[in-house]
Structure formats: structure tokens, C-alpha cells
Amino acid sequence: MIIMSLLVLSCSKESETINNHNSKIIVSVEEFEPGEKTKTTVDPDNGFTINWASGDVIGIFPYEGYQEPFIIPADQVGKESATFDGGYWALKDGLKYNAYYPFDKANFDSAEMKTKIPVSYIGQYQNGNSCDIGAYDYTYSTWVEAVDGKAFFLFDHIGAIVLFKFEYPATGNYTKFTLNADSEIFPTKGTYDLTAEEVAFVADEESLQSSISVDLINHSGTTGESGKIYMMLPPMTDLSEIQIYATLTTENGAEYVYSLDRPYTAIQQGKFYERTLQMEPFELDMWFPYNVEYYHSDETNKIKFIANSATTSDDYIESGNGNGQKAYIVVNGEWVEIHTSAHKFTVNELCMFMFNWGIPDEESEKISFDDIDFGDNFDTSAATDMWGMFATGFTFTKLDLSCFNTSNVESMYQMFESCMNLKELDISSFNTENVMDMCQMFDGCASLESIDVSHFDTGNVWDMTAMFYGCSSLQKLDLSNFNTENVTTIKDMFNGCSSLTELDLSSFNTEQITDMSGTFASCTSLTSLDLGSFTFYEDTDPEDETEIDYTDIFKDLGKNAPNKPVSIYVTEEAKAILESVNTGINPEYAKLVVKTPAE
Numbered sequence: 001m002i003i004m005s006l007l008v009l010s011c012s013k014e015s016e017t018i019n020n021h022n023s024k025i026i027v028s029v030e031e032f033e034p035g036e037k038t039k040t041t042v043d044p045d046n047g048f049t050i051n052w053a054s055g056d057v058i059g060i061f062p063y064e065g066y067q068e069p070f071i072i073p074a075d076q077v078g079k080e081s082a083t084f085d086g087g088y089w090a091l092k093d094g095l096k097y098n099a100y101y102p103f104d105k106a107n108f109d110s111a112e113m114k115t116k117i118p119v120s121y122i123g124q125y126q127n128g129n130s131c132d133i134g135a136y137d138y139t140y141s142t143w144v145e146a147v148d149g150k151a152f153f154l155f156d157h158i159g160a161i162v163l164f165k166f167e168y169p170a171t172g173n174y175t176k177f178t179l180n181a182d183s184e185i186f187p188t189k190g191t192y193d194l195t196a197e198e199v200a201f202v203a204d205e206e207s208l209q210s211s212i213s214v215d216l217i218n219h220s221g222t223t224g225e226s227g228k229i230y231m232m233l234p235p236m237t238d239l240s241e242i243q244i245y246a247t248l249t250t251e252n253g254a255e256y257v258y259s260l261d262r263p264y265t266a267i268q269q270g271k272f273y274e275r276t277l278q279m280e281p282f283e284l285d286m287w288f289p290y291n292v293e294y295y296h297s298d299e300t301n302k303i304k305f306i307a308n309s310a311t312t313s314d315d316y317i318e319s320g321n322g323n324g325q326k327a328y329i330v331v332n333g334e335w336v337e338i339h340t341s342a343h344k345f346t347v348n349e350l351c352m353f354m355f356n357w358g359i360p361d362e363e364s365e366k367i368s369f370d371d372i373d374f375g376d377n378f379d380t381s382a383a384t385d386m387w388g389m390f391a392t393g394f395t396f397t398k399l400d401l402s403c404f405n406t407s408n409v410e411s412m413y414q415m416f417e418s419c420m421n422l423k424e425l426d427i428s429s430f431n432t433e434n435v436m437d438m439c440q441m442f443d444g445c446a447s448l449e450s451i452d453v454s455h456f457d458t459g460n461v462w463d464m465t466a467m468f469y470g471c472s473s474l475q476k477l478d479l480s481n482f483n484t485e486n487v488t489t490i491k492d493m494f495n496g497c498s499s500l501t502e503l504d505l506s507s508f509n510t511e512q513i514t515d516m517s518g519t520f521a522s523c524t525s526l527t528s529l530d531l532g533s534f535t536f537y538e539d540t541d542p543e544d545e546t547e548i549d550y551t552d553i554f555k556d557l558g559k560n561a562p563n564k565p566v567s568i569y570v571t572e573e574a575k576a577i578l579e580s581v582n583t584g585i586n587p588e589y590a591k592l593v594v595k596t597p598a599e
Contacts (some may be wrong), residue, residue: 005031025070025091027099028081029155044185051078053134059103061114061194063096063143069103071149091146099153100140116191117159119201119349121234124533125215126177129228133161133176133214136232140192140199157270158192158201164229164246166277168221169256171309176249177214177229180324181242184208189232201235201269223391235269245323246277254310254341267562281379282307282327285320288354292317292329295336301369302335307377309339313423320348334581344377351380352387355531370397370421372403387437396444397447398424407431411455413463418444425451433457443469449499456479459486465515466492475499484508489515491549498560503529510534514548521555521584529557529568532595536574550577555584564588569595 056072076082091097100117107113119138120568126132139155163536164177179186187203214231221227243262246258255582269272289554292303312328317338319325327340338345355372383406390399391414399422406412412432416422417440425448432438442451443466451474458464468474469492477500484490490510494503495518503526510516514537520529539548558566565587570578572594578585579592 007421011217022356024150025060025084025086025099026081026150027141027153027155029101030157030270032157032272033270035160035268035271037266045346051080052076052082053078054479056101056134057103058082058099058101060089060097060099063098064111066109066111067103067113069105069108086149088377091149091151093146093148096143096145096536097151098141098143099155099254100194101138101155102135105275105315116196117194119190119192119234120188121159121186121212121232122188123215124213124232125217126219127217128219131230133230133232135480137161138192140194142199143194155197158204159232159234160267160271161268162231162233162267162273162275162558164231164275164277166224166229166246166248166258167279168225168227169341170247170250170254170308170315171222172220172310174216174219174221175251176213176216176247177231178247178249179213179231179233179244180211180247181244182210182322183242184210185239185242186210186212187236188212188488189233190234203234221254233267234263240267245280247324247476250310252310253312255324256324256341257319257323259323268546270348279343280319280321280323280325281344282325282340282342283346284319284354285348286350286352286354288317292336292338295331296369297330300331300334300336302371302373303369304335304337304373305337305375306337307344307375307474310341311337311339313339335373344379345374346379346381347383349382349384351383351389352385353391354389356388356391370395372396372399374400376403378403379405381408384408385411386415387411387413388417389415389430391415395419395421396422399427400424402426402429404429405431406435408434410434411437412441413437414440414443416442416445420446423447423449428452428455430456432461434460436460438465438467439465440469440488441467442471443467444471445474446470446472447474451477454481456481457483459483462486462488462491464490466495467493468497470496470497472496472498475501477503478532480504482506482507484510484513486512488512491515491518492521494520494523498522498524501525501527501561505531506530508533510536517549517551517556519553520557521552522559523557524559524589525561526558526566527561527563528566530568530595531568531574531589532536534570534574536570536577538577538580550581550583552582552584554579554586554590556586556589558589559586561589565591567593569593571595 054077058070059067061067068070070081080498100581104118120135124133124136138158140455141153141155144151144153156304186209187207188209189207192199192201205426214229250255257280259280261276261278313330315329316326362576386409396419412435422445432502438461448471464487474497490513537548558564568590570592575592575594
């Protein structure tokens with residue numbers, strides 16, 4: 001007979017009194033095996049000892065007839081196997097018997113129960129850090145023939161043990177641990193048939209749930225401290241396409257969501273699995289603003305993101321990754337606070353219109369949040385598209401985006417378009433090496449007096465249309481680091497920059513640019529403009545479908561300059577080309593001047 005470690009079983013079940021008899025029954029249970037192949041023996045919790053406990057009751061069936069319960073004798077408690085005297089229930093040599101644990105008194109008088117041994121995984125609990133799932137370790141033996149008045153039963157397990165390891169996200173008391181799935185895959189009840197050729201769990205289809213839980217008793221943790229949760233699971237197959245995550249709940253209802261370090265393909269009976277949990281972020285989707293705009297008022301006009309918070313409320317939004325995690329909305333004076341128990345907020349690839357409330361008409365109330373505090377735990381590293389992220393009618397007065405990681409962003413199209421009240425903008429952290437579209441990026445930012453874009457890498461950008469259109473308060477602009485070798489249009493790029501007095505475009509390469517219409521229109525305060533590095537083309541081929549457009553490129557340029565007409569320095573070839581097209585230049589305000597080497 002094989003003797004090995006058993007789960008510490010703490011069942012408290014009533015039993016029948018038995019009398020002394022010469023028959024002897026010996027029971028033991030197979031060891032849980034590692035669920036994955038490893039080079040070393042799985043040793044959870046430094047010696048996973050499993051022993052019979054006081055109150056444990058074994059049910060034993062003859063091949064024909066009713067079962068009999070056997071309570072673990074007092075002198076067998078704490079041992080890895082147990083030996084019983086048969087009492088008045090004598091074993092008969094040559095007859096077959098079967099046994100299972102735990103005994104179910106509800107069907108004590110049913111001879112047919114052996115074909116439908118009940119199983120339930122509802123009500124699992126853990127007291128402190130101990131493993132208290134013994135009552136859910138359903139085990140069974142194959143049929144055994146009695147010899148010399150003795151029967152040796154070796155139990156196999158119906159379910160599997162899973163040990164979840166994690167770090168506590170916050171100091172406090174915890175009341176529940178839940179394993180969640182994106183579909184109803186967990187059979188919480190079922191049966192097994194002792195008479196079957198291969199004993200197996202049969203799930204009750206009506207008991208299928210998308211989650212299964214362990215209640216936590218006297219369970220507390222400290223931030224960053226390691227924790228362990230034990231759970232018994234029924235066997236399940238074909239889990240490769242199922243998203244499974246875990247939730248740890250505090251006594252005040254805050255939920256911390258974790259992902260598994262690796263997925264399951266199946267849960268096999270009699271196996272032991274170990275999973276390390278990783279804290280899941282709260283994912284914002286691209287329609288986030290429609291969840292908070294209703295909390296705006298004249299007094300409440302700022303938004304703050306707060307991670308690692310246990311604060312909850314009746315109003316919440318759900319994480320965009322579908323794991324059920326919530327962020328709670330709390331109005332606190334001038335702030336609409338977004339609280340999550342997760343360690344950070346994150347965005348997905350698409351951030352289009354994330355903080356864009358749309359264009360209000362004359363009859364609708366104008367949404368006027370004027371600041372967003374992103375805190376220290378706002379992760380934008382996954383974003384590839386920030387089209388209109390802060391655009392249109394959202395009247396910020398300042399934006400600190402120094403926490404933004406834009407290394408994967410490809411589009412900043414209209415990112416700040418129509419932020420007409422924006423006066424302070426910190427984009428010092430922006431990495432633009434992968435950005436291809438900056439069309440209308442700052443279009444309509446009429447209150448900005450400065451924008452630091454000196455660090456921008458624009459080597460992959462092809463569209464700068466209206467990039468600074470309508471930035472009428474902009475007094476200076478450092479574009480000395482701009483690489484425009486791949487840019488095809490700068491149409492209206494500086495149109496309406498009426499406060500700019502100077503503009504250094506010596507780094508510009510315009511060989512690929514075919515549309516400069518309105519580029520410098522309404523730059524009324526420019527004192528001069530050096531376009532000596534610009535390449536201009538004469539559109540002489542009517543069959544060439546490429547449109548080369550310089551319409552109104554200089555309209556009203558220099559209109560308000562102190563010394564008019566201002567000089568626009570170009571090459572001799574460029575001067576001839578520009579004089580042959582409608583550039584919108586007004587000779588009272590500006591004039592084309594051939595740039596000489598001295599100039």
C-alpha cells in the first residue's frame with residue numbers, strides 16, 4: 001500500500017456509532033501531483049502536509065447494499081492513513097467494496113447513491129493563511145476485494161488544488177478571493193459515479209458560473225507583503241481561449257484585480273497548480289469622458305485620477321479590458337475624482353477623443369473642466385493613436401502631461417484642437433519618433449503663449465497641416481530641431497499665428513511638400529521671414545496629378561509689423577515661381593527679397 005501526505009481535513013460531520021469487530025479497514029489518499037512538469041518537486045508552503053482530522057467521516061459501499069459511515073478514530077487523527085475496526089459491519093472475503101470522502105449523510109439510506117456522489121465547491125473558506133479546503137477535497141477509491149477480513153482503500157482526488165501567490169496591494173483586512181472568467185466555465189456542483197469504469201466528475205450544467213470564490217476569515221495583509229490563497233477547483237478542459245483573472249476584496253468592498261502569470265489549458269483532477277498573480281491596471285477606453293461629464297458643475301471643474309485607492313462609491317465606470325474592475329467616481333469640491341484600487345490607470349491603443357466632449361451648440365451647456373491631474377500612475381505606453389484626445393470644446397486652462405509615454409504613438413491628429421482657453425501645456429515628456437500625423441495638433445489653441453516642441457523628433461511625420469493654426473497668442477516657437485524631409489503638406493501650418501514676431505525655419509526641408517497654401521497667412525506680426533532653405537516647384541505639367549499649391553501662402557503676412565513692408569527671403573528661382581502664382585502677398589505689408597550669401 002502506498003502511504004503519502006494528505007490534505008489537512010477539517011470537516012465537522014455527524015457519524016454513526018460502530019462496535020468492535022475483527023474486520024479491519026485501512027484508508028489513505030493519493031498525493032497531489034504537480035500540474036506542470038518541473039525539475040524540482042512542488043513544495044508549497046514548505047512541506048504540504050495533509051492529515052486526517054477529527055470529525056472526518058468516510059463512506060463505504062458494498063457492491064450491493066447500503067453504505068456505512070466510518071468516523072476517523074481519535075487515535076488516528078493527524079495521521080496520513082487511518083485504520084478502522086469494522087464493528088458490526090463485517091467485511092466478507094471475496095466481496096467488493098468501495099469508499100469515498102467526505103461521507104454525505106443526506107443520502108445515507110440510498111443504495112443508488114454510489115452512482116451519484118454529490119460534489120459542491122460552493123462555500124470554500126480560508127482562516128488566516130492556513131489551507132482549509134479539505135472539506136472540498138472529494139476523493140474515491142476503486143473497488144477493493146476483502147481478503148482475510150481486511151480492505152485497503154487508496155483514494156484518488158476528484159478536484160485539483162490551486163495555490164495563488166500575490167503581493168497585497170494595500171494594508172488592511174480582506175474578505176474574499178474570487179477567480180473570474182469571461183464565460184460560465186466553473187461548475188460549482190456535480191456528481192461522480194463509483195461504479196463507472198473510469199470515475200470522473202460530471203458537472204451540473206445548471207451550476208455553471210463565471211466565478212468561484214474563497215471566503216477569507218481573519219485575513220489581513222500589509223502593502224507589498226506576500227500572500228497565499230488556496231482553492232479547490234473541479235476538473236475542466238479546453239481553457240486555452242478563456243480569459244481568467246482574480247479579484248481580492250477588502251472589508252469595505254474595494255476590489256483589486258490580478259492577472260495570472262500564465263494561462264491554463266486545462267485543470268486536471270489530482271493535480272496541484274501554482275500561479276503567481278500580477279496586479280491588473282484599470283484600463284480606460286476611448287469614450288471615457290461620457291462617464292464623467294455629468295458630474296461637471298460651476299463649482300466642480302477639475303478631474304483627478306487616483307490609483308491605489310480603497311475609496312468606493314455608488315457611481316463607477318468599468319475597466320475597458322473586460323475584467324470587471326471598477327473605478328469609482330467621487331465629487332470632492334472642485335474635483336471629480338476617479339478612484340481605483342488598481343496600481344495604475346492605463347490606456348489601450350486607441351485614445352481617440354478620450355477627453356473630448358464634442359462641440360456645444362448655442363442651446364447646450366458648455367462643458368468646462370479646466371484641469372486634469374493624472375497623478376503618478378497613468379500609463380499611456382500602449383497608445384498608438386491620440387487623435388483628438390483633448391480636442392474640441394474642452395476648455396482646459398492647463399495640462400500637465402509630463403507623465404505621458406508617447407513612444408508608440410503614430411497619430412497626434414487634432415490632439416489639442418480647439419483648446420481655446422489652454423494657457424499652460426507641459427509636453428516635455430513627449431517622444432514623437434513614431435508619429436506620422438501632426439495635422440491640426442494645436443489648431444485653435446488661442447491662449448497658448450508658448451509651446452515647447454524643441455525636442456520633437458519629426459523624421460516620420462508626413463502631415464503638418466494647420467499644426468499651429470489659430471495660435472494667436474503664441475509669441476515664440478522653436479522649430480530648429482524639426483526634420484521635415486518626409487512632410488508632404490504644411491497647408492495653414494502657421495495661419496493665424498498673429499503674435500509671432502520671428503520664425504526660424506532654417507531646418508525645414510520642403511522637397512516633398514506640394515501644398516503650402518495659407519502656410520503663413522495672418523502671421524501679421526512677423527518682422528521678417530527667411531525661406532532661403534525652402535524648395536518651391538513650378539507646376540508646368542498639366543497631366544501631373546500632383547497638386548502644387550501656394551495659394552494665399554503670404555496673405556496678410558506683416559500687416560501689423562512695426563516696419564512695413566517686411567522682407568520674405570527666398571532664392572532667386574523661388575522668387576520667380578512665387579511671383580507667378582496667387583500667394584496673397586500684399587505689397588504694403590510684405591515683399592519677396594532674393595536672399596544673398598551675406599544675408
